[in-house]
């Protein structure tokens with residue numbers, strides 16, 4: 001099904017989607033840092049900036065990050081040259097109380113990152129399919145942090161490299177109507 005836009009939007013929002021056909025071309029360091037900078041400038045509750053990242057862009061760290069992914073995600077995400085774990089600091093550092101908005105803020109940061117990636121000709125794909133326990137053990141991440149998602153970042157490759165199942169769903173996702181979002 002085609003995506004349908006009823007209003008004029010910025011190009012990056014219209015064109016971003018979540019492909020699985022990653023090429024293994026490396027992402028230049030400058031682009032990778034710019035993506036983190038985009039995330040860095042997201043708004044957050046009390047400007048706490050609770051988002052935290054583990055960036056896997058070298059072979060050793062990539063191998064460890066791939067290990068935490070569910071097997072279905074490994075099939076395609078193993079080709080991505082960069083995998084980024086998104087976590088969030090659960091307490092307000094200034095007050096020491098629970099930060100109920102930490103995941104909201106980390107989600108905004110990932111949104112910014114993905115749009116800056118789109119602007120730079122990169123593709124991104126968020127994943128919830130991974131083992132939080134393995135992440136905590138592999139990267140020594142304590143309970144102080146919420147472990148949220150792993151993001152694949154890279155360039156579009158060749159659709160033919162995908163399994164038949166993934167090839168069939170290699171297209172932009174459609175959306176609910178605005179009316180359905182209003183409570």
Ligand SMILES: Cc1cc2nc3c(=O)[nH]c(=O)nc-3n(C[C@H](O)[C@H](O)[C@H](O)COP(=O)(O)O)c2cc1C
Nearest residue numbers: 016017018019073126127128129149171172173174
């Ligand atoms: C938090 C989060 C978790 C996701 N988990 C997975 C996943 O484990 N595997 C996968 O293939 N896609 C995953 N996705 C991708 C979504 O399925 C995709 O964003 C959605 O279908 C909308 O499609 P679009 O991004 O192409 O518009 C995830 C996306 C997000 C934001």
